[in-house]
Amino acid sequence: MEKRNNRPDRPLNERRQFFDSENRPVTPRRPAREGESREERAERRDDRPERREEGSRRDDRPRYPHRPAADRSIDMIFGLRPILEALNAGRTLDKIFLLRGTKNSMTQDIQVLAKAANIPMSMVPVEKLDGITKKNHQGAVAYVSPIDYMPLDSILAGLYEEGKTPLLLVLDRITDVRNFGSIARNAECLGVHAIVVPSNGAAQINGDALKTSAGALNLIPVCREANLKDTLTFLRESGVQVVACTEKTDTSLETGSVDLTGPLAILMGSEEDGISPEYLRLADHKLRIPMAGQISSLNVSVASGIMLYEVLRQRLVKS
Template sequence: MAFQKDGYPPKRTFHTTKPVDKAREKELVFGIQSVAEAIRAGQEIDKIMIYREQNFNEIQQLAAEREIPVQRVPMEKLNQITRKNHQGVIAFMSAIRYVSLHNILATIFEKGEVPLLLLLDRITDVRNFGAIARTAECMGVHAIVVPMRGAAQINSDALKTSSGALNYLPVCRENNLIDAVQYLQDSGVQIVVCTEKASQIVSNIDFASPTAIVMGSEEDGVSPDLIRRANMTIKIPMIGKVSSLNVSVAAGMVIYEAARQRS
């Protein structure tokens, strides 16, 4: 530790606001007219933040029509993201173009392939998401399915962590994962939920049939509603003293077992 001449450590300087991330600003569209035009143009937008003390009727209506999540936040939050003239509105742009789950599933069946899908329930860490996408693409997963709300923003960090896998692996963004699960089951796809509460271990499951693997939140795992709707639940057997795995590591182990069986 460096010391001043009088022998005491130098005083620390504390900042009341976070510095603006210049790289992140490139992934934003801000200003009332700019955000409205981005929505009208059909650009992929992960979410929109608006100043909570003001009404933005046109933007809110356009966002509702496109099912884009809107968050009402204090002005300080907007100023932390960018100090440019945002006019109380910031849109977070996606680095990829989402595809329809219905179209993806139809294409897989038309090719004569057996679907292997990955549903991510409320995984919010961008690096976890990118790492999972990288493994999924390498192991032959056909697509990742994420919820409209409560999921990691797919930005340049996610692309970088995925080592470019997100340029090849389709991502479907669904308004409701429960509805997505029901659609997949109606289409003959089994839903396999990975949870530490399961009694079956991963190697005992047949992954050779059409399958959608569900991995859950870093905080509390897969939601109870999704667990109840699963065709089966599985767990990864562990013999060490630590009883949990990082979700990206766990996903990699389950996906590998599915790929191993299919090979």
């Protein structure tokens, strides 16, 4: 075969681009010049244009950005039949994602069982599923919860039967995993009997949440409720006082004007929007944490610790 000679000449000063095992661009080491010391070589390396520009840095974006990231958790089930079998076996699933537009007998069975078990479910495009896992998901992915959710009514009845004064923590739209883990740690240390979260709009309980909680999520029950409005109404009808922590009130925590020694549910809201107005209307009392600095808000995990400490302080003083 005749050799082609019409290819354009390759520039002599062209530099090849190298990539590491994670497909990220790396800069090859420059060979030392004859008689050049280590200090002189380092100075020459730091004098490159990209080094001289203040704030500039090497582009660490992957070479193949269209490829999905590695699986973020091993606690995952993918495929219609495996998810259906997990539901039939009573496994606790954190959330189910199904391919939008899929209609068959198995997806219908999954939807029925998920609704009965109060498991959040979302119909999503294929790009969402491909971003969760690189494996053949067949249009269905589910996260397995590392804990088992407990029924709130059974916990409350058990506390009353044992002669204990219930202390519950209700979280409205706390979506940050590490915040949730820190809140659980505060709750376990300060005597909370159970944490109540909504089915939708709550942080996923995964390995990060367990680690941040220092194992507290293995000790304190978590109740997942479909409707927090109905849950708060149920608590009030069961003799539990609902106290909301919000800056939208004039009653300050340090005044001690609210008795926190009886059956109690502390209601905490998201950092962005606070507590939903419909839930605030159901609260028996509203308390704010006093501030002395220029920043007018606290991290929700810190705020929960302050509120729960005041509850424990009043109870210890009374006892």
